[in-house]
Amino acid sequence: MGMQVNTNIAANNAYRNLATTQNDLSKSLEKLSSGLRINRAADDAAGLAISEGLKSQVGGLTVAARNAQDGISVIQTAEGSLNEVTSILQRMRDLAVQAGNDSNSIESRGAITTEVGALRDELSRISESTNFNGTSLLNGAPTTSGVLNFQIGANGDAGSQIQVGLTGANVQNVVDALDFGNTVVKDTSINATGISDIEAIQFAQGGTTVSVAAFAGPDSDLAAYLNNDASFKQNFTASSTSVTDASNVTTTTLKVTSNLVSDDPVVMSQLNGANPPVMTPLAATFTGTTILGFDSAASAQLSINAIDQQITDISTARADLGAVQNRFESVIKNLAVSKENLTAAGSRIRDTDMAEEMVKYTRANILSQAGTAMLAQANQSNSGVLQLLQ
Numbered sequence: 009m010g011m012q013v014n015t016n017i018a019a020n021n022a023y024r025n026l027a028t029t030q031n032d033l034s035k036s037l038e039k040l041s042s043g044l045r046i047n048r049a050a051d052d053a054a055g056l057a058i059s060e061g062l063k064s065q066v067g068g069l070t071v072a073a074r075n076a077q078d079g080i081s082v083i084q085t086a087e088g089s090l091n092e093v094t095s096i097l098q099r100m101r102d103l104a105v106q107a108g109n110d111s112n113s114i115e116s117r118g119a120i121t122t123e124v125g126a127l128r129d130e131l132s133r134i135s136e137s138t139n140f141n142g143t144s145l146l147n148g149a150p151t152t153s154g155v156l157n158f159q160i161g162a163n164g165d166a167g168s169q170i171q172v173g174l175t176g177a178n179v180q181n182v183v184d185a186l187d188f189g190n191t192v193v194k195d196t197s198i199n200a201t202g203i204s205d206i207e208a209i210q211f212a213q214g215g216t217t218v219s220v221a222a223f224a225g226p227d228s229d230l231a232a233y234l235n236n237d238a239s240f241k242q243n244f245t246a247s248s249t250s251v252t253d254a255s256n257v258t259t260t261t262l263k264v265t266s267n268l269v270s271d272d273p274v275v276m277s278q279l280n281g282a283n284p285p286v287m288t289p290l291a292a293t294f295t296g297t298t299i300l301g302f303d304s305a306a307s308a309q310l311s312i313n314a315i316d317q318q319i320t321d322i323s324t325a326r327a328d329l330g331a332v333q334n335r336f337e338s339v340i341k342n343l344a345v346s347k348e349n350l351t352a353a354g355s356r357i358r359d360t361d362m363a364e365e366m367v368k369y370t371r372a373n374i375l376s377q378a379g380t381a382m383l384a385q386a387n388q389s390n391s392g393v394l395q396l397l398q
Contacts, residue, residue, distance in 0.1 A: 013393055019386035026379035033376050036369035039360045046358045055357050062354035068162025069347040076339045079158040079172065083333045086145040086177055089138040090326050093146075093179055096127050097319045100186070104311040107302035120302045121188065128186060135179035148178035160339045170339070172332050176325035182318045188301045188311065212275045213266050216243050228260055242320060243267055244274070267313050 038047055046052045046059060106112070107120045138146045148154060154175040161168025210219045218239045223230055231248035234240050245265045252258045266274050300314055301307040 013390055016386060016390055018389055019383060022379060022383040022386045026376065026383055029372055029375040029379050033369065033372040036365055036372055039365050040362065040369060043360050043362075044358055045360045045365075052357075059354050059358040062350050062357070065162050066347055066350050066354065069343050069350070072160050072162055072168070073340055073343045073347070075158055076160045076336045076343065079160070079170065079336045080333055082140045082143075082145070082156065083172065083329045083336070085140045086138065086174065087326055087329045087333070089134050089146055090177055090179075090322055090329070093131060093134060093182065094319065094322055094326070096131055097182070097315055097322065100124055100127055101312060101315045101319070104302060104308050104315055108305050108308035108312065110305055114303075117302050124188060124302065128183060128188070131179055131186075132183045135183060138179075145174055146177055146179040148175065148180055158336075160336070160343070170332070170335065173328075174325075176321065176328060179322075182322065185318060186300070186311075186314060189299060210277050211240065211244055211264060212277075213243070213273065218243055230260070230262055234264070242317075267317070 035051075039045055046056050049056050103120045103124055107117055112120070135147045136144070138144070143156075154173060156172045156174065158170045158172065159168060160170050208219060208221055209223070210217060212218070218237075220234060220237050220240055223233050225233065228248060228250050231246040234244070234246040240246070243266070245267060246262060247265075248260055248262045250258050250260045264274055264276065299307060300311050302311060
């Protein structure tokens with residue numbers, strides 16, 4: 009090999025390798041200092057895309073868990089007020105039972121009416137004042153639809169939301185239904201005679217509809233059968249009378265009376281039957297008019313029934329809220345597990361394996377020192393040309 013001065017091939021080669029080593033050393037230092045294997049798209053384009061998607065999911069799940077916690081707070085606020093509503097209704101019922109006794113004087117019943125009026129005013133105040141972050145909860149208008157939506161997932165699909173309905177927790181409806189001294193109660197009933205076996209029967213009044221399953225027993229047992237049905241006895245009461253004529257023919261008459269606070273007549277119809285039941289006349293009759301209150305034993309009894317209905321409705325609403333709260337708690341647990349797993353997946357893609365990177369750093373550091381030394385030697389390799397010039 010000849011001796012050149014203008015072009016030092018050995019030095020160029022040493023410099024090229026040193027530059028490559030310095031670049032590797034710089035990347036290792038960056039990864040070790042940041043703790044990330046992927047600091048830019050050039051490090052791993054596919055890995056960056058995946059890890060950014062996982063980062064979005066983890067961030068969304070973190071916020072969703074806070075949303076679920078807020079949902080629990082909303083439900084606890086509403087249910088806490090409903091607990092007091094139940095206590096007030098129980099006190100009203102006690103007073104109604106007390107007013108049903110004719111041992112009370114006019115003054116005593118007046119005092120009962122005064123206390124019930126104050127309790128009703130408190131129900132109205134609870135209805136208007138119970139809110140969460142400015143959103144009313146118990147007056148029937150949390151939103152235009154009466155439903156609150158909670159985002160409990162990281163995505164924009166339907167499975168990432170839970171709807172909580174508060175229409176059943178409308179305390180203002182309780183106040184309106186218990187307008188003692190003003191609410192007129194019509195004892196509406198239907199009478200049906202000549203009862204035959206039925207496949208299914210439906211009773212309706214106002215917005216309440218109750219369906220009772222097939223009955224094929226003796227006609228005289230139909231009233232007891234209806235009164236044993238949980239939905240029926242909550243809203244209606246059945247009774248029957250049987251009369252046997254001289255020809256030994258027995259005719260059974262069924263009477264259904266409403267327990268609801270409503271002016272609407274009771275309507276009866278058959279469901280799913282090929283032949284209608286023989287029940288005539290099928291018409292509503294009004295057997296009396298009473299005003300809810302505490303001034304007489306009769307009105308006090310009607311008030312007891314009306315209050316019982318409201319206690320049942322509020323208890324149902326509280327049970328629904330309790331079920332949703334338990335669901336929120338399960339959601340939070342599930343979100344925590346999902347967040348942990350997604351975070352681990354993102355870490356495996358994006359984080360630096362410090363031990364492995366230290367091995368690479370040490371190698372690059374040694375090569376860098378060796379390369380620098382060799383470049384110095386290569387730069388001196390052509391100095392022998394000076395001896396030829398002496």
